[in-house]
Structures are given as structure tokens and as C-alpha cells.
Amino acid sequence: xxxxxxxxxxxxxxxxxxxxxxxxxxxxxxxxxxxxxxxxxxxxxxxxxxxxxxxxxxxxxxxxxxxxxxxxxxxxxxxxxxxxxxxxxxxxxxxxxxxxxxxxxxxxxxxxxxxxxxxxxxxxxxxxxxxxxxxxxxxxxxxxxxxxxxxxxxxxxxxxxxxxxxxxxxxxxxxxxxxxxxxxxxxxxx
Amino acid sequence: xxxxxxxxxxxxxxxxxxxxxxxxxxxxxxxxxxxxxxxxxxxxxxxxxxxxxxxxxxxxxxxxxxxxxxxxxxxxxxxxxxxxxxxxxxxxxxxxxxxxxxxxxxxxxxxxxxxxxxxxxxxxxxxxxxxxxxxxxxxxxxxxxxxxxxxxxxxxxxxxxxxxxxxxxxxxxxxxxxxxxxxxxxxxxx
DNA sequence: ATATATCTACCTACTAGTAGGAAGACAAAC
DNA sequence: GTTTGTCTTCCTACTAGTAGGTAGATATAT
Numbered sequence: 001x002x003x004x005x006x007x008x009x010x011x012x013x014x015x016x017x018x019x020x021x022x023x024x025x026x027x028x029x030x031x032x033x034x035x036x037x038x039x040x041x042x043x044x045x046x047x048x049x050x051x052x053x054x055x056x057x058x059x060x061x062x063x064x065x066x067x068x069x070x071x072x073x074x075x076x077x078x079x080x081x082x083x084x085x086x087x088x089x090x091x092x093x094x095x096x097x098x099x100x101x102x103x104x105x106x107x108x109x110x111x112x113x114x115x116x117x118x119x120x121x122x123x124x125x126x127x128x129x130x131x132x133x134x135x136x137x138x139x140x141x142x143x144x145x146x147x148x149x150x151x152x153x154x155x156x157x158x159x160x161x162x163x164x165x166x167x168x169x170x171x172x173x174x175x176x177x178x179x180x181x182x183x184x185x186x187x188x189x190x
Numbered sequence: 191x192x193x194x195x196x197x198x199x200x201x202x203x204x205x206x207x208x209x210x211x212x213x214x215x216x217x218x219x220x221x222x223x224x225x226x227x228x229x230x231x232x233x234x235x236x237x238x239x240x241x242x243x244x245x246x247x248x249x250x251x252x253x254x255x256x257x258x259x260x261x262x263x264x265x266x267x268x269x270x271x272x273x274x275x276x277x278x279x280x281x282x283x284x285x286x287x288x289x290x291x292x293x294x295x296x297x298x299x300x301x302x303x304x305x306x307x308x309x310x311x312x313x314x315x316x317x318x319x320x321x322x323x324x325x326x327x328x329x330x331x332x333x334x335x336x337x338x339x340x341x342x343x344x345x346x347x348x349x350x351x352x353x354x355x356x357x358x359x360x361x362x363x364x365x366x367x368x369x370x371x372x373x374x375x376x377x378x379x380x
Numbered sequence: 381a382t383a384t385a386t387c388t389a390c391c392t393a394c395t396a397g398t399a400g401g402a403a404g405a406c407a408a409a410c
Numbered sequence: 411g412t413t414t415g416t417c418t419t420c421c422t423a424c425t426a427g428t429a430g431g432t433a434g435a436t437a438t439a440t
Binding site for chain 3: 005036037039040043044
């Protein structure tokens with residue numbers, strides 16, 4: 001067995017959350033998808049809240065690891081931002097993951113279990129912090145000319161990315177993501 | 191009777207959709223909120239898909255009317271954009287409507303009934319068209335200096351607005367909306 | 381022998397939706 | 411001016427199906 005049942009469950013659940021949010025899937029959906037009984041899923045994840053919490057936890061950790069790896073391996077703040085955006089561009093283009101799990105859940109924030117909500121919030125904080133650090137480095141190296149503080153610009157960029165995902169989905173136009181985020185990146189360059 | 195039952199149902203349903211999306215509410219929720227039996231709601235709106243479709247229809251029509259009224263009454267493209275953003279800023283600040291109905295539903299696009307999905311898409315098209323026309327007017331009057339075409343800039347602005355709503359909700363910071371959208375507006379001015 | 385993983389079978393609560401009837405409003409027919 | 415029929419609205423009572431979750435047996439692996 002090269003992938004544990006728990007991982008299969010999380011993978012399927014992640015796709016389902018991306019497609020329809022917290023209330024948009026059920027244990028029966030997961031059951032159907034991986035050929036296991038509903039009760040068996042409860043063995044791995046006793047409650048739905050717990051399942052999604054673990055799912056978000058895994059997602060945020062992977063995201064943080066990925067972003068940090070990117071900051072180490074890709075040279076220069078401009079390249080790092082571009083690499084981050086490219087990641088999402090290809091995810092959306094090939095439909096492997098056409099939306100951010102946490103962006104999806106954030107829209108339902110008000111009716112999410114508390115533990116899930118706080119994990120989602122932390123992902124937003126992490127992402128904003130990463131963008132801030134990259135923008136700050138770029139500004140210090142005179143590669144970027146920021147209109148506001150790195151923190152402010154990071155929030156603007158993050159909102160553009162999530163808004164672009166939403167527009168691409170709403171208008172069923174996969175190229176729209178890059179068409180929106182591209183210019184926002186370009187504008188930063190000094 | 192100064193408000194029909196149908197309108198009450200739509201009002202409650204709209205709040206529920208804003209809070210939790212299409213799958214985040216039930217007829218029972220509406221029933222509880224306005225003191226009417228579930229079956230009576232089915233009399234006014236036979237199916238949930240129909241209810242939400244009418245709801246979105248009403249929303250898009252109001253939005254279009256509001257935007258057009260704004261374009262007529264508020265002088266100058268800059269003022270018009272500012273008025274549009276101010277509308278949402280106050281909605282979010284006083285929590286009367288902390289999220290756009292169609293932005294909420296757009297995130298669930300993939301599992302929405304077809305009729306609802308197409309109505310949501312049309313709202314995005316309408317809003318983009320309105321923003322485009324205002325940006326175009328501003329550019330022609332040399333009030334704005336646009337980096338790209340009015341269409342492109344409109345998509346960027348729309349994404350910023352929706353992304354800012356999402357960030358404000360995710361981070362539970364009502365002032366974040368204006369902090370993100372404000373600079374995006376300012377940047378347009380020539 | 382014990383821990384892990386899966387199963388069958390079940391539960392309660394809730395889902396959207398239906399059937400059929402009661403109460404009132406309104407108009408036309410007598 | 412009362413009766414009749416129709417329309418609207420809301421009701422009680424119900425259906426079939428699904429939600430998340432549980433109990434307990436069985437299998438497997440260490």
C-alpha cells in the first residue's frame with residue numbers, strides 16, 4: 001500500500017471541499033469515491049469537523065513548506081512572486097486544483113466549526129506574512145517600488161489572487177486568473 | 191401588510207446565502223426565521239433551485255439599477271467608483287450585508303443548479319461591464335491613467351473587491367476591505 | 381493477545397418536496 | 411344581499427432520501 005486510507009480520504013475530501021465547500025460534501029461522497037463504507041471513514045475521522053480540521057492543517061503545512069522552499073530555491077523576490085502565481089496559474093489551467101481550499105472555506109467562515117475557522121484564518125495570516133517578507137526584500141533591494149507598506153501591498157496581492165480565482169470560476173475562464181494577477185505583479189516592479 | 195411573504199422569504203434567504211452559501215441553509219431555517227411553515231415556503235417557491243434563482247435575479251436587477259443610478263447621480267468617474275466601493279465598505283462595516291450574494295455563490299459554481307449558475311455569471315458580466323464603462327470614461331477624460339485596457343482594469347478591480355471581501359471575512363477585520371480596495375482605486379488616478 | 385482497520389446494521393435528525401384540506405378574499409350570478 | 415365558484419395563502423401530516431454518527435462483529439497483522 002503506497003497511500004494510506006487516511007490520506008486517500010483527505011485527498012478526496014480536499015477535492016470535494018474545493019468543489020463545494022464545507023456543506024457541499026458528505027461522508028457518503030467520500031465513501032463512494034474510494035470504495036469504503038461510511039463507518040470506516042468515521043474510524044479515521046470521528047467527526048466531519050475533525051476531518052476538515054486535519055485537512056486544513058495538512059493544507060496549511062504543505063502551503064507553508066512550499067512557500068518557504070520556493071523562497072529558498074527561486075532566486076530573487078520577483079521570481080519568487082512569479083513562481084507563486086505560476087503555481088496557481090497551472091493548477092487552474094489544468095484543473096488539478098482550481099481553487100484554494102482555505103479561500104473556499106473562508107467564504108463560509110461564519111458557519112464553520114471554530115477549530116476549522118481558526119485554522120483557515122491562520123493560513124491567511126501565513127500567506128500574508130510570506131508575501132510581506134518577499135515584498136519587503138524586493139523593496140529593500142530596490143527591485144520593487146511599493147505604494148504602501150509591504151504589509152498593505154501583501155494584503156492587496158493576496159486579495160487579487162483570491163479574487164482572480166473567483167472570477168475565473170464565475171466566468172468559467174481559466175485564463176482570467178493570469179490576466180488579473182499578471183498586471184498586479186508587473187505593477188510592483190521598479 | 192407592507193411586505194409580502196415572498197419578499198420576506200427572499201430577504202431571509204439572502205441573508206442565509208450570504209452567511210453560508212447554497213448548501214448552507216434549508217427551508218426549515220427560513221421557516222424558523224419568519225414564523226411560517228415549511229410547506230408554505232414551497233407554495234411561494236416550489237423548489238430550492240427556483241428560490242435561489244429568483245433571489246439572484248432580484249439581486250442582479252437591484253445591483254444593475256443601483257449601479258446605473260449611481261452613474262447618473264454621482265458626478266465623475268472617480269466619484270462613481272468611490273461611491274461603489276463606499277457602498278460595500280459601509281455594508282461590511284455595519285454588517286448589514288458583509289458579502290456579495292453572487293460572490294458567495296460563485297465559489298460554489300461547480301455544484302449550483304444550471305439556472306442559478308448562469309444568473310450568477312451574468313452578474314459578474316454586468317459588474318465588469320459597468321466598471322469597464324466607468325474606467326473608459328475616466329481614461330477618455332484623462333482622469334485615470336490605465337496600465338491596460340479598460341476591460342482588463344475592470345477585471346482587476348472586480349477581483350480586488352471580491353478578494354478584499356474574502357480577506358475581511360477570513361481575518362475577521364472589517365477595515366481590511368477599505369485598506370485593500372482604497373489603494374487600488376487611488377492607483378488609477380492620473 | 382492486542383491493536384488496527386474494516387464491515388454490517390442501525391439510529392436520530394434533518395433534507396427537499398408532496399397531498400390534501402381549511403380559511404379568507406373577491407368577483408360574478410342569482 | 412346572499413350564494414356560488416375560484417384563487418391565494420397557509421396549514422397539518424406525510425413521504426423518500428440523506429445527514430452525521432454509533433454499536434458491535436469480524437478480520438488482519440504484529
